[in-house]
Amino acid sequence: MRLMSRKRCRQRQRCRRRIRNCGSVALVAKRENLPGQKDDNYQVVRGISPPDLPEDILRHIHAKMTLRDAARAACASHTFERSWICFPNLTFSPKTLGLNGNASTDVITRDLISKVDQILQNHSGIGVKTLNLDLLECGNIDFSYVESWLHIAVTPGIEELILSPPLVTFSVYNFPCSLLSNGSGNSIQYLELGHCTLHATVGLGCLRSLTRLHMFRVRTSGDELWCLLSNSSALVHLELWYCKEIISLKIPSLQRFRFLDVVQCDSLQEVESNAPNLTKFRYSGLLGQISLGGSLQVKTLRMICPSQTNILCWYAHNLLSIAPNVETLTISSSSETVNTPMLSGKFLHLKHLEILLGGMAAYDYLSLVSFLDASPHLEKFVLAINQHRMEHDSILGGPSHDLRQIREQRYDKLKNVKISGFCSAKSLVELTCHILENTTSLDCLTLDTTSWYLRCSVTKSSKCYPLMDRDSLVEAQKALLAIRRYVLGKVPSMVKLNILEPCSLCHTVEPLM
Known part of the structure; x- marks a missing residue:
């Protein structure tokens, strides 16, 4: 024993x-x-x-x-x-380090610094493939720690680098571009930077393996970004979110570049791409001068302009020169004070069209047929209307023969039509009837009278969100009555009609007579 x-x-x-x-x-x-x-x-x-x-x-x-x-x-x-001393995937955050989420910011910061510092001080720096420093939940942090961690882990062979300094130090931390020199940047494939400043003209090495770059609230200029992109010959994917100091964005002639995503870069006035193989462009913010180099490869285009008016009119005049071969198009406008004119040409490859509109009093929805007429191969059309505080001339009370008739245009490829936020506006009912009368290939028509409200069947609270106010409920009832009077009789027997009305479990309103 x-x-x-x-x-x-x-x-x-x-x-x-x-x-x-x-x-x-x-x-x-x-x-x-x-x-x-x-x-x-x-x-x-x-x-x-x-x-x-x-x-x-x-x-x-x-x-x-x-x-x-x-x-x-x-x-x-x-x-x-x-193997721990050369562990390849280092993801540091309060969650991955098992810190107490209920502790104060100072305690979380202190504990995170202690653990990360000791882990990296005992790491050889060899074999690191991923370094993710998620410091958003921390308070003020001495950047000498961050510098030390980066110099230990960012070595030749690293493939992913993600850095998110604390929110309280927004744009104060200067990312050391010299870190990517001396061969350390050659192997990086994914680079994500947030809440920092980037001066990419000094000490920047060659990022020959970089395929994806994501910047979130990074302070940098258009010239500095150009320098970074010019050193990234393999770049495929670029995302710029809330980078408010970029005035002019120019993309070099990158042969592998495919995807550009720009979100709310408020100072941006110009976007110019010389990449010949750009296929997807997503843009959200103030619409300025856009030139995609006449690229014939752009297949997906999404333009969201929530604070500008008459965007549809702008597209009618400029879209053909931006993306003549687009296949999927999403455009948004907060308000249209003029009707949509005829488009300047034909979009022979457009198959999926989505138009998002704010509630407008004087807009003629029937003028949207200009997009349909210009898209002979269109297969799916989605129209989403924000009903909030919408004013329009209701069709109810007028004679049925008062519906306008415009010249016939056959839509032989259109199979699926959805109108979200369907209301009793006379011009919207006329647009719906025009589509039904001129589409021989239609399989499904969906008329949603509830706009984009989430229904109780898909929410955690088991209640619709947000709840519709009384004005919206009354308008939904008017829309249902307009459908019964003017639309139902025009729906062919082979077309599936889906009518979505307010949830009876969460909303109660007396039906209109």
């Missing part, structure tokens, strides 16, 4: 030395009331080792674990302990 006791004592001592050698591993692995932690220690004490597999396979298994599981495995195995 004494011999067995001594043997167990030596095993415990070896276990303690192994855990001490792990350094910061124990910090990550430690978690109060964590199920199975005692079992792990018990297995270590008993000398239970991982499966008898080649070390390279075990390292691969270790690399697939989460940070916390990898740290715990390193405490339990010599093999995993050796």
